[in-house]
Amino acid sequence: MSLLYPKQNQEIQPGVHLIQDVNATNSPMKYTAVKVLELDAQRSFAETLGNFEAGIVILAGKVTVTAGDQRFEGIGQRQSVFDKIPTDSVYVGTGLSFKLAAQTTAKVLIAYSPTTTSFPVRLIKGDIHQIEHRGRYQNKRLVQNILPDDLPFADKLLLVEVYTDSGNWSSYPPHRHDHDNLPTESLLEEIYYHEMQPKQGFVFQRVYTDDLSLNETMAVQNQDVVIVPKGYHPVGVPDGYDSYYLNIMAGPIRVWHFHNAPEHAWIIDRK
Numbered sequence: 001m002s003l004l005y006p007k008q009n010q011e012i013q014p015g016v017h018l019i020q021d022v023n024a025t026n027s028p029m030k031y032t033a034v035k036v037l038e039l040d041a042q043r044s045f046a047e048t049l050g051n052f053e054a055g056i057v058i059l060a061g062k063v064t065v066t067a068g069d070q071r072f073e074g075i076g077q078r079q080s081v082f083d084k085i086p087t088d089s090v091y092v093g094t095g096l097s098f099k100l101a102a103q104t105t106a107k108v109l110i111a112y113s114p115t116t117t118s119f120p121v122r123l124i125k126g127d128i129h130q131i132e133h134r135g136r137y138q139n140k141r142l143v144q145n146i147l148p149d150d151l152p153f154a155d156k157l158l159l160v161e162v163y164t165d166s167g168n169w170s171s172y173p174p175h176r177h178d179h180d181n182l183p184t185e186s187l188l189e190e191i192y193y194h195e196m197q198p199k200q201g202f203v204f205q206r207v208y209t210d211d212l213s214l215n216e217t218m219a220v221q222n223q224d225v226v227i228v229p230k231g232y233h234p235v236g237v238p239d240g241y242d243s244y245y246l247n248i249m250a251g252p253i254r255v256w257h258f259h260n261a262p263e264h265a266w267i268i269d270r271k
């Protein structure tokens with residue numbers, strides 16, 4: 001089972017390109033799924049959710065989103081994820097329909113999680129994101145929390161963006177969240193949507209379990225997706241390139257409690 005989903009580029013409608021589409025039909029993921037779309041200006045995409053909730057993140061460009069009986073005109077705060085400006089998102093509750101109408105060339109990520117529990121449609125403005133500067137030495141990263149577990153706006157979905165500059169590591173030291181053992185650890189699947197700057201760059205990502213029954217190390221390229229059904233999942237960024245990834249997490253309980261690999265936990269405690 002490969003955990004790596006290379007970028008595709010399928011024109012599903014005139015001016016609407018499907019870059020990623022990872023879900024239960026082509027992955028072992030039970031709680032998470034993702035679409036990434038690139039829309040030409042003035043093009044639109046519409047969908048009706050079944051028993052899923054969705055988080056629509058305007059990765060780049062300006063988009064008008066209608067969902068249920070609400071309309072959010074011209075949202076989106078950046079031309080590239082690497083502008084490092086927190087962007088706008090829309091939460092759409094289970095069973096509702098939504099439409100994306102691109103005002104400019106736009107890139108949109110749609111995160112999904114199965115549920116029949118309804119939460120209201122909500123615009124999540126970039127300016128409410130909790131920003132964190134995590135790490136020291138060569139594991140510094142910038143974290144922009146879009147839908148963290150302390151915002152009770154969703155039934156299952158957790159969304160976060162992470163920037164890791166040249167020569168640094170993130171999701172490091174390695175941690176896991178694949179044991180339903182609260183309050184110590186929560187069980188959350190995770191999907192990584194990666195972008196690189198410059199685009200020809202790559203990162204190394206390893207996904208592995210304590211018993212190494214799962215142990216896959218990948219060279220991940222621009223707009224690839226990596227799924228983390230379980231296990232530790234560190235990311236290393238080669239010199240000269242900057243990394244972006246958006247994480248989608250979901251599981252039985254919407255809380256992020258992780259367990260650091262004990263043999264590497266000393267990394268955190270260095271003076």
Ligand SMILES: O=C[C@H](O)[C@@H](O)[C@H](O)CC(=O)O
Nearest residue numbers: 134141160162170171172247
């Ligand atoms: O479990 C969460 C993901 O691994 C990332 O969001 C990670 O926490 C980001 C980081 O702190 O490096």
